[in-house]
């Protein structure tokens with residue numbers, strides 16, 4: 174048995190898992206953002222209520238474990254930010270602790286019980302407010318020890334000319350400190366920035382996608398440029414990883430039409446031929462962080 178948690182900025186969701194098909198959520202708790210002892214207390218109470226000693230505790234966090242320092246980078250939860258979280262929790266709980274990024278947990282969930290079932294190499298991506306991703310091979314998370322693998326959205330790689338006919342694009346500044354990141358032009362906020370740059374209109378990403386599906390001229394132009402920009406780095410990801418399925422989650426992935434358009438363009442730019450969609454909508458819609466953390470615990474728990 175393992176106990177798993179999805180640690181969010183407002184709530185801690187927990188579950189007790191015996192197997193991939195037996196994951197039982199427990200009532201959620203508010204996240205003690207500024208009090209580490211209270212934070213540990215929430216985890217301890219869920220573990221106590223699970224009855225029996227779990228093999229390990231697995232966490233999904235909205236942040237990253239620095240692979241060099243082992244410290245957590247979780248900006249919206251000050252009491253765990255900057256801590257060697259695994260070591261501190263293992264000392265406090267007296268149990269082995271595994272921690273993974275929420276995008277990585279999303280991919281674990283898709284690989285285990287979602288759209289990636291039956292595939293050896295699954296690259297999952299988040300098309301949300303920002304851009305994220307993760308890689309699972311043979312059911313194992315490549316970032317099981319923390320790290321940045323799968324972060325295809327950052328780095329100065331966005332095209333400076335895109336669309337049909339081509340238009341010159343600025344290199345938008347990204348939250349990571351670089352310019353020209355895919356995150357800065359292809360996340361939901363990036364799409365809005367791109368649309369404003371091309372049309373002068375201020376619309377939400379949902380309005381832009383809806384306008385495109387309705388055939389509106391400005392939105393159609395923006396999505397043409399958007400798909401051209403996002404498809405090339407995704408094609409590179411497919412070539413490098415050998416992924417045979419790429420489940421997508423996040424707000425922009427709610428549009429089947431947008432996913433299909435990106436998929437069509439993506440498949441025209443990779444070396445391998447797929448006569449079926451490669452980029453597909455994620456299936457594990459309910460609590461992917463919690464399910465991914467459960468699968469992390471079940472696959473990586475100490476023997």
Ligand SMILES: [Zn+2]
Nearest residue numbers: 327347349354
């Ligand atoms: Zn960036």
